[in-house]
Amino acid sequence: MSAAVGNILEVRDLQTQFNTLDGVVRAVDGVSFDLARGETLGIVGESGCGKSVTALSILRLIPPETGRIAAGSIKFEGEELTTLGEEAMKRLRGHRISMIFQEPMTSLNPVLTVGTQIAENVVRHMGVPWRAARERSFEMLDLVRIADARRRLDEYPHQLSGGMRQRVMIAMALSCDPQVLIADEPTTALDVTIQAQILQLMLELKEKTGTAIVLITHDLGVVAETTERVVVMYAGRKVEEAPVEALFEEPLHPYTRGLMRAIPRLDIEADAAGTRPRLQEIPGLVPRLTQPIPGCAFAPRCGFATGRCAVEPPPLVDVGSGHTVACWEIDRVRASAL
Amino acid sequence: MTEPPVLEVEGLVKHFPIHGGLLQRRIGAVKAVDGVSFTIARGETLGLVGESGCGKSTIGKTVLKLVEPTAGRIVLAGEDISSLKPGAMWAHRRRIQTIFQDPYSSMNPRLPSGTIVGEPLENFGLSRGRETDDRVARLFERVGLRPDAMRKYAHEFSGGQRQRLGIAKALSVNPDVIVADEPVSALDVSVQAQVLNLLIDLQEEFRLAYLFISHDLAVMRHISHRIAVMYLGRIVELTDKRSLFMRPLHPYTEALLSAATAPDPKRRRQRKRIVQGDVPSPANPPPGCHFHTRCPYAIAECKVIAPPLIEVAEGHHVACLRRPVGGDPGPLSAS
Numbered sequence: 001m002s003a004a005v006g007n008i009l010e011v012r013d014l015q016t017q018f019n020t021l022d023g024v025v026r027a028v029d030g031v032s033f034d035l036a037r038g039e040t041l042g043i044v045g046e047s048g049c050g051k052s053v054t055a056l057s058i059l060r061l062i063p064p065e066t067g068r069i070a071a072g073s074i075k076f077e078g079e080e081l082t083t084l085g086e087e088a089m090k091r092l093r094g095h096r097i098s099m100i101f102q103e104p105m106t107s108l109n110p111v112l113t114v115g116t117q118i119a120e121n122v123v124r125h126m127g128v129p130w131r132a133a134r135e136r137s138f139e140m141l142d143l144v145r146i147a148d149a150r151r152r153l154d155e156y157p158h159q160l161s162g163g164m165r166q167r168v169m170i171a172m173a174l175s176c177d178p179q180v181l182i183a184d185e186p187t188t189a190l191d192v193t194i195q196a197q198i199l200q201l202m203l204e205l206k207e208k209t210g211t212a213i214v215l216i217t218h219d220l221g222v223v224a225e226t227t228e229r230v231v232v233m234y235a236g237r238k239v240e241e242a243p244v245e246a247l248f249e250e251p252l253h254p255y256t257r258g259l260m261r262a263i264p265r266l267d268i269e270a271d272a273a274g275t276r277p278r279l280q281e282i283p284g285l286v287p288r289l290t291q292p293i294p295g296c297a298f299a300p301r302c303g304f305a306t307g308r309c310a311v312e313p314p315p316l317v318d319v320g321s322g323h324t325v326a327c328w329e330i331d332r333v334r335a336s337a338l
Numbered sequence: 339m340t341e342p343p344v345l346e347v348e349g350l351v352k353h354f355p356i357h358g359g360l361l362q363r364r365i366g367a368v369k370a371v372d373g374v375s376f377t378i379a380r381g382e383t384l385g386l387v388g389e390s391g392c393g394k395s396t397i398g399k400t401v402l403k404l405v406e407p408t409a410g411r412i413v414l415a416g417e418d419i420s421s422l423k424p425g426a427m428w429a430h431r432r433r434i435q436t437i438f439q440d441p442y443s444s445m446n447p448r449l450p451s452g453t454i455v456g457e458p459l460e461n462f463g464l465s466r467g468r469e470t471d472d473r474v475a476r477l478f479e480r481v482g483l484r485p486d487a488m489r490k491y492a493h494e495f496s497g498g499q500r501q502r503l504g505i506a507k508a509l510s511v512n513p514d515v516i517v518a519d520e521p522v523s524a525l526d527v528s529v530q531a532q533v534l535n536l537l538i539d540l541q542e543e544f545r546l547a548y549l550f551i552s553h554d555l556a557v558m559r560h561i562s563h564r565i566a567v568m569y570l571g572r573i574v575e576l577t578d579k580r581s582l583f584m585r586p587l588h589p590y591t592e593a594l595l596s597a598a599t600a601p602d603p604k605r606r607r608q609r610k611r612i613v614q615g616d617v618p619s620p621a622n623p624p625p626g627c628h629f630h631t632r633c634p635y636a637i638a639e640c641k642v643i644a645p646p647l648i649e650v651a652e653g654h655h656v657a658c659l660r661r662p663v664g665g666d667p668g669p670l671s672a673s
Contacts, residue, residue, distance in 0.1 A: 192553065224603045245603050263531075264559065282531070285496060
């Protein structure tokens, strides 16, 4: 399994910015991470933390009228993507790097049948005849366990349920055997029982195909159940990265800890009286990204913050076993109860 | 309980007609709510949980009389409001207020937020002019907004602050019951915690009754006292939250709990079976028990008999043929 060794994707100091009426928004502000072959990496954070913009940057889908990758490097199989020409990028997208988004209806063409849409992608990237591509479409629909796949080939997206549409998106994304699949909130719009089906399907297919997955979500439950390693983002920066067990066992960044205490949990037993324990709030609001943030972006909301946190950005420190965290007060955080 | 419930709903039915054909005749009905009964006491939260199309939001709208019930009784603070015409209903609206998922869409973008929150007070003749301003300022403070924010417009607030505005507005007229339809679903978790805490504090302070509608089981468990699980227009299980999570009796409740994700990587290996298939269309639900098409425990009778919601243990109601009164509450065996 020598092919399984090494990173398929390396992101270094990525900075993506947008021009707005309020000034330049630093949506992604110096983010670095690696994706190993066949690995599932989660990127988690709240609205506006830059997780989706990171995904769009990798795919080079930042609208050029308003935004740009201002600095940094994105290497896919050693090839630099930030400077790759648009034609070469088009050959890559949907072929070697694929994506699925939250709302499949907006990514599917409403006037083409499902079979045609999958086959189009196969013809375009694999250069096979139409007939073979149609057969591939059928195989893919069958693979994502759409019942009666042969008949569904000739149906239009509106004839399918939300869960089935997301299955079609997955079938399309995997139709050309991508090395990397980027899934941006793939189950957020789905009901819980359907979400469970889709997550299970994605993991099973990953085992089968060896595709590495970048799973972007705001949902810590989804992250815990599906990923191997997690990057936590806040205000455009990576604040913590760890193997999934370590992150949930001992979250080290005060923001990660705050998030975990803020969620109501199903797996923690209520006391006998059934009283409702108070959820821990994270006070304050996310900072505006139009102003440069000199220190740690979380400092104004952080209970551990000192004078240094407001002025000097904390470096990412490796605390062992691939667990890195950007916090000046890590020793005090560690010593405090979770 | 000596005090009568503040809200009583009995046999509530809401059908939406389906029109079709050349002449747009009525060709059927979506049975959005199909015979639902529950009560809520003062100071209590009843959670309504279920997936898209189960009818939970329609119940909320019907109880608010924003849509007219097809059949059934709604008794608010002792008065039957089910057949009141809009004019007669007006006097009762003060008693039952609502909080929406997206408060922004219910706020006039051209009015300052203080006016938006104060409008119900003047509408119901509860205060005027300066007095309204004073009361609104106190409401702002109570929900955690600065009173000087009264001059700001809805778009100038963040999502969490807008939800606070929506809560202040609902609270302004001292209601007995608040219908909260997915009030925290659009919020980030850190803000969600703030709003949930506020709702709980206000409930304890004013003895508010909440009809809390959500698809999120963890949120539901946190805020509710009792929970009703809905599937395709019917309540399939209704009990206090402790027994619901410890001893779910209906196979659909079990499926929901098993499908919910938990922020604990160790739990993924314990995952039980995942229910397969999609929720059938509410325009054409399966006969008998609506869940039988996806139920691993279904028996032949489930396809024909619609099981009534019965109390099988104290306070624990379930609608399942395989869960008779006094039956073993343990796991069912697959059919």
